[in-house]
Amino acid sequence: MAASWTPSSVELARRGVRRVQDRRRALVAVVSSVVVLGALATVVVTSTGWPVVKETFFDVSYGIEVLPQIWDGFLLNLRLAAIAAVSIAVLALVIALVRTSTAPALAPFRLLATAYVDVFRGIPLLLVILLIGFGVPALQLTDSPVSVEVLGTTAVVLTYSAYVAEVIRSGVLSVHPSQRAAARALGLTQVQTLRFVVLPQALRRVVPPLLNDLVALLKDIGLISILGAPDAIREAQIATSLTFNYTPYVVASILFLLVTIPLTRLTDRLLERSIARQNAQGTA
């Protein structure tokens, strides 16, 4: 039946019209892009300060010269971000589970977890880094001084865990109560219900927002440069202060973008997919 089908004249006419419409849309998109982006570039390049900006921010040969140094710093960013991400995942999951628990024995921990989340979501990250970076060494808990990398990363982990715990908690709460009822009706204990039924669904739902947090973490870990950790930002700062040429900042920015843009694209894709899936399931 399908083999014998040839489009009718009406359908062929429609296709012709659609082709014309498509061509017109493409043309409009191209013209509009050229006009807007061209105007922007013209404004920047023709501004009085442009020659100076070009020299101090986009000095290619100086950029290449400082690249190895900034790259080394950037590797520190990546390493610390990886360690932080794992620590945050563990700590945040524990906090989220404690906050959503109902067991009476956990009552004091629920209170502590709530207080923790309130406090660390309420203090600017930079302040937490400064407080821990300068406060903890003053306690003189250890004989040898703790490195600024450890102190700074700890501060980032503490702050981010509060945020991520709330994301995970919202995922847990978003699983419909009937799922819990069905699991309990099968004889699963509260813990088994959480582990096999609620958490797998909850975590799947919060993957896109968590990836957003991972991108933010990659950038924010650079804030520990304020303690003197030799990361990409710190290295760029050093290179800049030697020559008063700001190209190292641009180099560091490009390095960050190389990692963050693919991650944000991935996040967008996953988010669109999960929304499409939820819509496909209807209101159930």
Added chain:
Amino acid sequence: MSAPVLALEGVRKSFGEEVVLRDVQLVVPEHSVTVLVGASGSGKSTLLRCINLLERIDDGQVIFDGVDISDPRVDVDDVRTRMGIVFQAFNLFPHMTVVDNITLAMRRVHHIPRREAEERAIEALDRFGLADKAGQYPDRLSGGQQQRVAIVRSLAVAPRLMLFDEVTSALDPVLVNEVLSVVRDLRADGMTMVIATHEMGFATQVADEVCFLSEGVIVERGPAAQVIEAPRDPRTQEFLRRVHEAGRL
């Protein structure tokens, strides 16, 4: 005669000010089928959820296999392993395949090895014509198939008592029958069941006893021939007249 599988004595349940069940008495002997009928909101679903301890009762007793399971010291998880419930909305676990849905309780609660659990699951699926769906996720199945999987899932742990909560209400008329025929099969096997339903014809076929609920009270009970064919209580008569008008008898 052996003790009944389930007995309710003076069960009362309220949600805030609203009393949903009052002084409910019910005896369910072994191998018998009790069908609860009544308008939406008459308390059928709540009654089933109270039997399964998903809701806490406010007064009275639920006695299951001779034990008062409304006692707070009773191990709820243990009671539920011997009692299956099937919900109106299926409530399959969307992140698990059909076979994983069915084997979850067998493996985690009854500690049956994966291999044996899966064999049993496939066997049960096969019996209800679902063997080819074992590896599928629930969202690839029709409503009728999902509900049959949900029934298999509850049966998998060999419960003493099965509760059905309007299991066909979310299905179109064609799919209703494939689910109801599963219940008929279970009746033939001698499964003890309590069924809440709007399907009067089905109720007539399978019920040993029909209980008509109105505003949380069982106002009439007896064999289907009496309650559905020749009701005595004016509330039952009115309900059945309206069901008849809707063309569902």
